[in-house]
Amino acid sequence: MSSDWRTDDRSVALRRLVVDALVSAGSGHVGPSLSCLEILRSLYDGVARHRPGEPQWPDRDRVILSKGHGCVALYAVLADHGYFGVDTLGTLCARGSPLGGHPERHLVPGVEFSTGSLGHGLSAGVGMALALRRRGSPSRVFVVLGDGELGEGSVWEALMSAAHHRLANLCVLIDRNGLQSSGPTAEVLDVEPLAAKLTAFGCAVRQADGHDVGLLTSLLTAIPFDQARPSALVCVTTKGRGIELAENQATWHYRGSFTDSEVAAMRGSLDRLGRGAPG
Amino acid sequence: MTGSAGGSVFDVVHRAASKDPAVVFIGSDIAPGLLSEMQRELPDQFFMEGIQEQHLIGMAAGMALEGLRPVVCTIATFLVRRCFEQVLIDAALHRLPIVLLGTGPGLAYTALGPTHCCVDDFALLRVVPGMRVIAPSTMAEANVLLEEGLARGHLLYLRVPRGDEVPLPAANGPVAIGVPIGVRPGRDALIVCTGGLAGQAALAAGQLAEDGIDAGVIHVHTIKPLDPAALLPLIGDVRLVVTVEEHLRSGGLGTAVLETLADARFGHPAVLRLGLPDEFVAGYGTHEQALAEAGLTAPAIASAVREWWYR
Numbered sequence: 001m002s003s004d005w006r007t008d009d010r011s012v013a014l015r016r017l018v019v020d021a022l023v024s025a026g027s028g029h030v031g032p033s034l035s036c037l038e039i040l041r042s043l044y045d046g047v048a049r050h051r052p053g054e055p056q057w058p059d060r061d062r063v064i065l066s067k068g069h070g071c072v073a074l075y076a077v078l079a080d081h082g083y084f085g086v087d088t089l090g091t092l093c094a095r096g097s098p099l100g101g102h103p104e105r106h107l108v109p110g111v112e113f114s115t116g117s118l119g120h121g122l123s124a125g126v127g128m129a130l131a132l133r134r135r136g137s138p139s140r141v142f143v144v145l146g147d148g149e150l151g152e153g154s155v156w157e158a159l160m161s162a163a164h165h166r167l168a169n170l171c172v173l174i175d176r177n178g179l180q181s182s183g184p185t186a187e188v189l190d191v192e193p194l195a196a197k198l199t200a201f202g203c204a205v206r207q208a209d210g211h212d213v214g215l216l217t218s219l220l221t222a223i224p225f226d227q228a229r230p231s232a233l234v235c236v237t238t239k240g241r242g243i244e245l246a247e248n249q250a251t252w253h254y255r256g257s258f259t260d261s262e263v264a265a266m267r268g269s270l271d272r273l274g275r276g277a278p279g
Numbered sequence: 280m281t282g283s284a285g286g287s288v289f290d291v292v293h294r295a296a297s298k299d300p301a302v303v304f305i306g307s308d309i310a311p312g313l314l315s316e317m318q319r320e321l322p323d324q325f326f327m328e329g330i331q332e333q334h335l336i337g338m339a340a341g342m343a344l345e346g347l348r349p350v351v352c353t354i355a356t357f358l359v360r361r362c363f364e365q366v367l368i369d370a371a372l373h374r375l376p377i378v379l380l381g382t383g384p385g386l387a388y389t390a391l392g393p394t395h396c397c398v399d400d401f402a403l404l405r406v407v408p409g410m411r412v413i414a415p416s417t418m419a420e421a422n423v424l425l426e427e428g429l430a431r432g433h434l435l436y437l438r439v440p441r442g443d444e445v446p447l448p449a450a451n452g453p454v455a456i457g458v459p460i461g462v463r464p465g466r467d468a469l470i471v472c473t474g475g476l477a478g479q480a481a482l483a484a485g486q487l488a489e490d491g492i493d494a495g496v497i498h499v500h501t502i503k504p505l506d507p508a509a510l511l512p513l514i515g516d517v518r519l520v521v522t523v524e525e526h527l528r529s530g531g532l533g534t535a536v537l538e539t540l541a542d543a544r545f546g547h548p549a550v551l552r553l554g555l556p557d558e559f560v561a562g563y564g565t566h567e568q569a570l571a572e573a574g575l576t577a578p579a580i581a582s583a584v585r586e587w588w589y590r
Contacts, residue, residue, distance in 0.1 A: 104372075105373060106373075106374075112344075113340075113341075113344070113373075114368065114372055114373060116368075117364060117368055119333075120337055120364075120365065120368060120369055122337075123333070123334045123335075123336070123337025123338050123340075123341065123365070123369070124337050124338070124340050124341035124344070124369060125341060126334070126337070126338050126341060127337065127338035127339060127340060127341020127342040127343075127344070127345070127349075128341040128342070128344060128345050129341075130338070130341070130342060131341065131342045131345035131346065131347050132345060134323055135345075153333070154331075154333040154334055154337065154365075157329075157331035157333060157334035158334050158337065158338075160329065160331070161328065161329070161331065161334055161338065164329075
């Protein structure tokens with residue numbers, strides 16, 4: 001499959017961090033990390049209030065990566081922002097590294113909630129949003145979920161609760177890459193009509209190209225979409241975005257190992273992207 | 280007993296919330312009117328949520344990460360089984376001060392069938408790192424233990440007593456989390472009991488004394504952590520240890536005692552585990568009928584000990 005996607009230097013550079021980390025680890029979630037990269041970049045670059053030198057700053061916005069298997073993207077963005085050294089990315093999944101295949105709060109500065117088992121992050125986000133609102137905090141809570149993750153019933157429990165409590169300080173971002181581990185979500189467990197479902201569950205919903213940083217930033221800067229409801233942004237993405245070999249390939253959800261030619265192909269895609277050509 | 284522990288565990292929650300605005304109560308669709316005074320006085324600290332146990336544990340975790348001290352309450356079986364992973368990951372992995380109050384534990388809801396009988400909570404929660412698993416003998420004891428748990432910020436599960444338990448004889452020393460209560464000494468056997476059956480175990484020891492078997496009794500309200508240094512001296516050199524619990528024979532107090540003895544290379548006493556068989560609760564009827572059928576009344580406990588002793 002040939003990608004016609006083009007992006008800017010920053011997204012290419014962040015992808016290099018992701019790919020280098022995965023290659024160092026020798027395995028990992030390629031596709032899910034690359035689909036959510038611009039979502040996380042948009043949040044940390046231009047939307048969320050945060051202080052890398054003070055990860056527990058009380059007035060920070062909380063960002064929870066509920067689809068914890070996309071954590072290499074989060075690690076890359078956090079390292080790039082200075083939460084920890086970029087060199088640490090090279091220790092991904094090594095024995096004793098703070099950076100595992102799923103993110104842990106007590107190990108990684110900037111990680112707000114340990115995730116990995118799906119369907120947990122949004123409930124924690126609801127609890128944070130309730131507590132923050134109660135104490136009059138200006139902080140918002142952003143929770144990034146995968147579309148396959150929407151199969152977990154607990155997500156819908158949390159959505160009902162968020163709407164019931166009118167949590168306008170909560171924003172749900174769905175990485176709608178259309179592909180889960182075993183195949184297309186449309187075939188495995190169809191989540192459509194997604195925007196209508198989220199609306200029916202009480203969210204104020206928008207939809208956007210999840211790789212368009214400018215659009216994501218402008219939409220997320222405008223939250224809450226409704227003063228009395230949680231915001232939900234369906235980010236339409238491509239799994240494995242930017243790596244031709246991996247794009248939209250279920251077999252690239254997780255790789256247990258990389259051959260030399262696969263590593264070369266990944267780097268070749270990034271080189272092409274870096275020259276302004278499609279990956 | 281110590282502390283100002285009148286009323287029920289819900290009064291303890293109300294008092295704690297009055298003193299500390301971080302304490303919040305989260306019920307999952309439980310009885311109307313429960314804690315209505317707290318709801319009136321402290322509306323920001325009272326949450327009566329829907330039937331969504333998984334979500335509520337995650338929500339409590341999010342609140343706790345922001346400095347609150349959630350107390351989550353619903354029927355014990357739903358609080359343990361339905362949301363086990365949330366308890367493990369959201370609460371325990373994050374090392375959060377969350378209190379879980381499980382109502383109607385053990386065979387209390389026999390009439391409602393196996394879906395409502397929480398006879399496996401000790402087994403399930405004993406494997407959760409950092410969890411304190413507590414089964415008080417009476418409401419008064421529960422109140423003291425809950426006060427301590429809230430004050431210390433523990434992650435804690437507590438079986439809420441029904442309120443009709445046979446109390447232990449008075450003046451048994453301090454009630455503190457992790458400290459077994461010595462009810463009576465005994466040279467021959469030691470009954471190690473927990474939860475609502477502690478009073479029955481004490482009565483059984485009295486009956487055994489009449490038969491010439493000197494059975495001591497200790498009440499282990501804190502099943503986890505079970506401190507060997509506290510338990511082993513109380514066991515001493517009796518020939519028989521009898522564990523009594525309103526729980527499956529596997530995975531709970533009896534198993535914890537066996538593990539403690541094995542780890543200590545404490546080879547001597549035989550261990551007789553009284554509890555429920557590896558079967559679903561069946562047959563309906565009253566709580567008392569179910570306990571009698573399971574051999575968990577004072578006469579049945581005494582009879583089991585006698586049978587072993589004179590076998």
